[in-house]
């Protein structure tokens with residue numbers, strides 16, 4: 001009976017307030033998701049169309065064995081709008097949708113699938129400085145990581161205090177790589193190396209730009225004697 005009433009209420013609410021995709025505004029029949037199937041499957045350009053490259057033609061630092069992004073960032077476009085909704089409009093379930101999609105992509109990536117399946121691995125979302133965290137109320141990279149973990153259920157998620165960000169950097173847009181690297185030097189502090197030692201650490205973030213942030217985090221993680229690092233992001237700028 002309760003189930004019937006719940007379904008009736010849901011039916012009425014779907015007629016009065018039809019669920020729409022936050023990206024394209026079309027009706028979204030997937031009640032657990034913010035994004036429709038089209039936006040998740042086809043709207044954005046693949047950054048790695050064959051889904052088999054190890055990196056986006058950049059030199060990876062020692063210890064970083066792969067850098068994989070799902071889509072190409074479209075400055076001023078719909079993907080940027082979507083990231084904005086996630087970050088600043090607190091539509092945090094977008095992060096779960098994107099993380100799950102990233103997890104599914106990695107499942108089909110021959111090298112990454114093998115690495116993540118065969119080696120004990122932990123997921124480390126890029127930490128936010130506590131002031132930014134307090135202001136925003138959540139870390140978007142953590143939401144993406146949570147979605148990723150729903151696909152990779154054997155992987156543990158590092159505790160939020162394991163590695164913290166001690167530098168509250170402003171946006172680095174427009175800075176040279178040299179300046180970005182200088183700004184990010186010693187930006188992270190390792191609090192609990194035991195969570196990372198011997199592990200393949202899967203760093204997750206929203207957008208990969210020059211690598212200044214994720215590479216610095218990788219160096220911090222490797223000091224904890226992590227086995228190696230993989231960097232995964234939703235987008236590649």
Ligand SMILES: [Zn+2]
Pocket residue numbers: 021022023024025026035036037038039040
């Ligand atoms: Zn859509």
